[in-house]
Every structure is written in structure tokens, then in C-alpha cells.
Amino acid sequence: MANEATENRRGTANVRNANLTSSFDLSASLDHSVQTRIFKIIVIGDSNVGKTCLTFRFTGGSFPDKTEATIGVDFREKAVEIEGEKIKVQVWDTAGQERFRKSMVEHYYRNVHAVVFVYDVTKMASFQNLKTWVQECDGHRVSPSVPRVLVGNKCDLVDQIQVPSSTALKFADAHNMLLFETSAKDPKESQNVDSIFMCLACRLKAQRSLLHRDVMREDGRLRLGHESEPKSTCPC
């Protein structure tokens, strides 16, 4: 069971597909002072799509009254508990504007564990630009096996939606991503926003357990014990 340590809420994701690859290289950072693993998740996409608001909603549980364009990067962290393990989810809210990201891009992608691509469902251009964001990510040698999710934000603006779910789903499928359609603004969507990050955290934890088990298999000694580990209960 995946519990959020700070709020004890569970989210059910508005997930539109589920075909992520199941193995990837994960070497989560460790906060040595408290022996807590840290998962680094970066959030990228055009300026104004709502990256800051989504990260705020997840880490602080609210929608900010006012935001300004992110310069460089903002870090936000949230302590969560997954199957009894305390984990820090470290969210890197990156700048969408080119002039505010130039000097930081290398840092965004270094040792990243998961990537969240965001577009604005009311701005077709922000969806079309996703291919550029994917190229940038690939160009920084982020392994294709690092989990990626696609988030269509601002679903509360129902009368202004320009990007049909079916179109977004095709893109997500083609790029091996889960698709979430949600709103950082609508409080009713709060659990869905949480689910984006909790889903990734659960996958990262599960993948790491798999790697551990595989290592044990190679030396043969703990094989049976690890095969009987409980399976992950990832919300997606």
C-alpha cells in the first residue's frame, strides 16, 4: 500500500494507458543522515503550462495564488511512505522559457530518475512542442528506460480544450508514457495530481527491488527469499 507520509491520502490516477517498460537502471540517491532514498523527478514542458502549479499541488497540497515564470529551477520535496519505506520525492520544477533554462539544462537531466512532460490541454502549440521536449531529453542521454509520464494540465477549462484525449493518448503510446489528464487548479483533482508523482515513486521503488532481486539471483544465495517479496501495489 502506498501512503503519503505527510497527508495519508491515496490517489486513484486518471491514467489513460499503462505500457511502461518494466526494467531500467536506477541508482536512487541516498540521504545519508536519515538513510532515506531520494527520487529525482524533473518536470518539463512549455512555459505557462502549469508545471509550477502541479508541483505545488503535489508537495504543498494547494494551488498558488500567483506564480511567476520559473528561472532556472525550483526544488520541492515531499516525504512519502511506500510499503513501509520512507522516500523523499524531489521534484525539479524547470523553467519553460529558453532564456531561463540555458545554463541549467545539464543539471536537470543529471542522475534523473523519472521525467514528467506537461502540456496545456487548452494550447495545441504546447502539445505540438512535446516532440522538442522529448528530443531534448533524449539528447541528454536520459535512458529510454527511465520512466516518463505525460500530463495534460488545465482540464478545468472544459470549454477551451484544444487537445483531444485520443490525440494525446496516441502520443503517449508512441513514446511509452502513461497519460494523465488533470488540473492543478481544481481541488477535486488533487488526488489525481498526487497520483502522477506517487505512481512514479512506486514504479521507481518496485524497479529497484527488481534490480536487487536480479543481483541476488546472480550470486544465487538469496534467490528464494527475494522471489517471495510482495509485489508492488503501484496506484497505476
Ligand SMILES: Nc1nc2c(ncn2[C@@H]2O[C@H](COP(=O)(O)OP(=O)(O)OP(=O)(O)O)[C@@H](O)[C@H]2O)c(=O)[nH]1
Ligand atoms: N485554469 C487553470 N490555470 C492553471 C492551471 N495550472 C496553472 N494555471 C495557470 O497557468 C499559469 C502558468 O502556471 P505556471 O505553473 O507558472 O506555469 P509554468 O509551466 O511553471 O511556467 P514557466 O515557469 O514559465 O515554465 C498561471 O497563471 C497559473 O495560475 C490549471 O490547472 N488550470
